[in-house]
Amino acid sequence: MSTFVVGQEYERSRLLEFIGSRQAQSGVLWGANEPGCLICTSGGRGGKKAGYSDERLSDGTWWYFGQGRTGDQILSNAANAKLSSGKYSVLLFTTREPTAREVVDRGSYGKLFSYCGQFNVSGCEQFVPNDGGRQGDKLWRFRLLPIGDEGYNYYSEESDLDLDLSGGLREMQYRLTSLGSRKAEIRASVAEYRFRSAAVHLYASLRSNGICEACGLVAPFARPDGRAFLEVHHLTRLADEGPDLPSNVAALCPNCHRRAHYSVDKQEFGKKLKDAIVLKENIVLGVEG
Known part of the structure; x- marks a missing residue:
């Protein structure tokens, strides 16, 4: 459970403040304030042009791609190692660029991050794009399962x-x-x-x-x-x-x-x-x- 509201947008500074991090640029954030938690951001300008993108599936789970911008991704990468360990909760945010009006109102070109909820990492697998800038690279994608305030309630009886x-x-x-x-x-x-x-x-x-x-x-x-x-x-x-x-x-x-x-x-x-x-x-x- 976090202080973020599903569907509400936040600036990156708010995410960094919550997690206790000073990371300049990364899709995965971690810090001293929430040692059992990762913040993962999805989307932005890179996305599908590279031949892959994070994806929300029909059952509410997500495929979330690991870190590593060139060549094959490795699980020993700091962010990927944390994701694959299964020892962290994930707060997931989607990313969008601000409109011209928002840039004027906010005085900033900074991206906006919409909160999707809290997830656990259930597993991961390798994925090789067939086209785009990462064609042929061996990437890692992680399966994120949503959890709520009451935890998993997949049973009625x-x-x-x-x-x-x-x-x-x-x-x-x-x-x-x-x-x-x-x-x-x-x-x-x-x-x-x-x-x-x-x-x-x-x-x-x-x-x-x-x-x-x-x-x-x-x-x-x-x-x-x-x-x-x-x-x-x-x-x-x-x-x-x-x-x-x-x-x-x-x-x-x-x-x-x-x-x-x-x-x-x-x-x-x-x-x-x-x-x-x-x-x-x-x-x-x-x-x-």
Whole structure:
């Protein structure tokens, strides 16, 4: 969750201020203010003339091309290495040139950046353009999956995930932790990524038993399927070798979820929440089953 509003345009200085960076020119920004986050900008004048361009797909995911303006792109490039690691959330912006009127009003020729939302990197693959200035070059493109304030909600009922819940939380914890602790696969399918993420979110929902895991209050209302409505919060934006882990998520009421992101005491609040989840996970490990 960020302070940016989807569809609203910002100047580059605002992006640099948020991330804590002084990078002069780059499509991928990172900085000390948000160490688990990357800002990726898409579009501009280069684009299709080079024989490729970033692309939003019909399912809401994106193909986002890596960095490296000449020759073959390499994953050891600083920006590409961060994208391929799976350890960063991505704030994605599209780029456009200002109109003549905007240049006069703003007194600047600087580009404008429209916020598209927050994404995770699910994988990447090589792409070779057939024409344009980069024809024949081996490029890397990254698959970006959108996430929202409530995380992944790809299920409406528990049965949608086709999970065997008979073993209780302890068995579910073990299976999901085993999946998440594998080394990140840069070619993981979108379907697998979404399934694993949705499964961990369901686990957090069941672990909470309808009680906010921060303030201890009952969920404000029930979902259509009868489960309590709580929003799933990531304790850290680092993907930890996979999209989600049981130990890295908490089921929160809407008030606590926003406190975790926006409050003046969010760091202290986040530390207490992490400690609480560690305790709950140890209880699940030692008691359930």
